[in-house]
Amino acid sequence: MKKVMLLICCLLVFLFISISFGQVNSGFQISNEDYGNFSSNNAEHPCISEEQYLMIEQSCKENIQLLQSKGVLHKNSAAVTLFNWPLKAANGLSDCSFYRISAYVDQNTGSGTIQDFSCGTNTYDGHRGTDISIWPFNFYKMDHDFVEVIAAAPGIIINKHDGEFDKNCAANNQTANYLIIRHADGSQANYWHMKKNSLTKKVIGESVLAGEYLGIVGSSGSSTGPHLHFEVWAGSTVATRVDPYAGNCNTLNAISWWANQKSYMETGIVKVSVNTTDIVFPACPATETPNESDVFQIPFQGAGLAPGFAKFYIFIREEMSGLTANMSILNPDGTTFTSWTYMSTAANKTRINGFSKKLPTTPGIYTFMANYNGTICSKTFKITAATNTDNLNHENKSIIYPNPSSGTFILEMKKSVATEIEIFNLLGVIVYRASIIKPITEFNLNLPANIYLYKIRNENKVSDTGKLLIE
Incomplete structure (x- = not known):
């Protein structure tokens, strides 16, 4: 009898869920507690273990000495390194943004207590870097190489490791795929957890420019989901670590290491x-x-x-x-x-x-x-429409290119039948209007970067519509 009642309850729950999701105005809500792997590393299972830190320090020291002996690395300059954002959207990703900060540097050295640079608690005990998770659809983005890791500052590759499994969901003792870059002032940036076989073909001793491709965000090593662990050292040991963010609770350094520091939230x-x-x-x-x-x-x-x-x-x-x-x-x-x-x-x-x-x-x-x-x-x-065509005459279709652009577009008509183009902002206000007298017309829009809608008219009838993107 209990089994029968349990089965009935399960069927009722299933029916309720099915009805809820099919309603006309149903809302579907998922918070960070419900979707994906949003658990983070912790003091017992950090992104980088103490043993790995010792290994990194030793191998970097040996590589630096070798590169200095070959004249590849020179004495540190007085220039101060400033970082750009270490991630970028790859071609094909049109999301408005693609990341979230899952953990900042832990500024509180006491065991069992945490504090980030802004006096908040978005970190975990003993965390020495900034964890930038890709979101939403973290594994979908990883599978499609949609988020690239790029050099935050120019420098020389002094350490590199690739070939490790890259779809971990829990903290572990595995080695990550990583790259370490030394900058002109002697500081170095550590890029951790990248996708297997995605790292740049450049080798130790070669230089990279700011913004240059380094790899794809992954979940290799001790990782609970695809993210970049970005860690900065002022010198060549973990004891010289800094927090690139300036804030009231940053006890490691007084100034920001970002060229343009993003807001805390x-x-x-x-x-x-x-x-x-x-x-x-x-x-x-x-x-x-x-x-x-x-x-x-x-x-x-x-x-x-x-x-x-x-x-x-x-x-x-x-x-x-x-x-x-x-x-x-x-x-x-x-x-x-x-x-x-x-x-x-x-x-x-x-x-x-x-x-x-x-x-x-x-x-x-x-x-x-x-x-x-x-x-x-x-x-x-x-x-x-059901015929898989719209209500426009395809004989009169227009082509606008390049799209997106900085504001200069070329309108090309397959047949010179259009007489006017109107461009609207997303509020429906006309921001540009011009006559079309030639099959190929160039027009320059002095408008802010945004999405715009256009109508092409022929004798007061709309012959084509579309969107323009100004970057």
């Missing part, structure tokens, strides 16, 4: 997406299934959704209680198709919210936009 939207159904988050280290789409053919039916509905997701970094996310779907002309809000009721390092919303039915290019804490993130998607 970068609260905002890092990504928005339009999805055919719910995202699939498997257990670490399996790869996530985003289920995103840029094109929806009407009529549309998504798995687990009401007919004509899609899922609209926002991804919030450093959520703060009391803040509101304002979301809207914009028509091709920039007017609002629909809008809604989400109120944060608790602080979370990350938050994923998914909403079921009815799709537009008129073919065209639409924009899903979200604003949280003053940061705006948007994503365009296309609605097509």
